[in-house]
Amino acid sequence: MGKSTIIKLENITKDYITGDVITSVLTGISLTINEGDFIAITGRSGSGKSTLMNILGLLDTPTSGTYILNGSPITKFSEDDLSRLRNKTIGFVFQSFNLLPRSTTIENVVLPAIYAGIPQKERDIRAKEILTSIGMEEKMHSRPNKLSGGQQQRVAIARALMNDPALILADEPTGNLDVKSGHDVMEVLKNLNKKGKTIVLITHEADIAQQAKKIIRLVDGRIVK
Numbered sequence: 001m002g003k004s005t006i007i008k009l010e011n012i013t014k015d016y017i018t019g020d021v022i023t024s025v026l027t028g029i030s031l032t033i034n035e036g037d038f039i040a041i042t043g044r045s046g047s048g049k050s051t052l053m054n055i056l057g058l059l060d061t062p063t064s065g066t067y068i069l070n071g072s073p074i075t076k077f078s079e080d081d082l083s084r085l086r087n088k089t090i091g092f093v094f095q096s097f098n099l100l101p102r103s104t105t106i107e108n109v110v111l112p113a114i115y116a117g118i119p120q121k122e123r124d125i126r127a128k129e130i131l132t133s134i135g136m137e138e139k140m141h142s143r144p145n146k147l148s149g150g151q152q153q154r155v156a157i158a159r160a161l162m163n164d165p166a167l168i169l170a171d172e173p174t175g176n177l178d179v180k181s182g183h184d185v186m187e188v189l190k191n192l193n194k195k196g197k198t199i200v201l202i203t204h205e206a207d208i209a210q211q212a213k214k215i216i217r218l219v220d221g222r223i224v225k
Contacts, residue, residue, distance in 0.1 A: 005071075006089075006166050006198055007033040007056065012065035014051050014221075025051045026221040029065070033167065033200060038193040040201045040209035043218035049202045050171070052218065056200060057169050058086045070166070087115050091160030095172035097152040099144040105131065105155050106140045112162040123162070130158045134188050150181025157188055161197075168192070171202045186211050 014026040026048045033039065033056075043049050054060035055067065058074065067074045069085065077085065091112075099108045106127050113123035131137050134154050144152055153173060160168050170189065174182035186208065193199050193213075201212055209215050217224050 003035040005032055005034050006069070007031075008066075008068040009055075010066040010068075012055060012062045012067065014048075014055065014060070015063045024221060026055070026062070029221075029223060031216065031223070033198065035166070035198055036193070036196055038190070038199045038201070038213040040203055040212035040215045041218060042203055042206070042209040042215060044204065047218040048221040049204070049218055051221075053169060053171050053200075053202050057090055057092060058082050087112060088163055089166050091163070091165040091168045093153070093156050093160050093168060093170040093173045095175040097144070097149075097156045097176075099152055099155060099159075101144055104141045104143055105136065105147070105158075108144070108155055109158045109162055111159060116163050118163075127158070127162065130161050131155075134158060148181060149177045150184050153177060153181070153185045154188060157185070157192075161192070166198060168197060168199045169202075170199065172204070173201065174203070174205065174208055182208070 009029055009031045012026055012029040013024065016023045016025060029052060041049055041052060051060065055062055069089070074082065106124070109127040109131060110123045113126065128137070128140065131140055134157065136151065136154050136158065139147060139151060139155075144155070147155065157168075168189075173189070174185055177185060189199055189201070190211065201208070203209050
């Protein structure tokens, strides 16, 4: 059996309008993301990586083109539907970790499950399982300021996994880390991919991109071979 398609983009464009000036950030992006893919999207600053990430993550809408998620065009969905889909289907990992400073590791990890309405006992069990699987079981009750950068990013990955999303979107996940911590975070992502998790990674670092199974390079809002 072939792998199912999670996302299909067809001829996606994105323009920003400021007064009379139209800036085209993405021009005709077509891309298919299948179950089990590990894709790196790379390119220089200003190439459109972050805009593409925001569109893939349902954080922004394209100016034109078709975005099909699990077989349905996203134009069919209301804002509330998209918000629910985003919480259920996509796990986000950001460069700046985005952890709540006053919350413990486990309190940060369970957040998406709270929004999804999962009962407390169930979400606590799941959070502990995920944290144990990525070697963070001893830091469950630590606050972010007691964790290294690499540990904070692993907590962010655990949070992204909480609702068992179809896709993990990681935006420059090693950008704020030293080489060893970056290596550790990439090992976690690669192991998740080996277990079948679909990952799209945005990076400007060539050595990080090389660790994905497929590299997509953006230049001036277009995919180049």
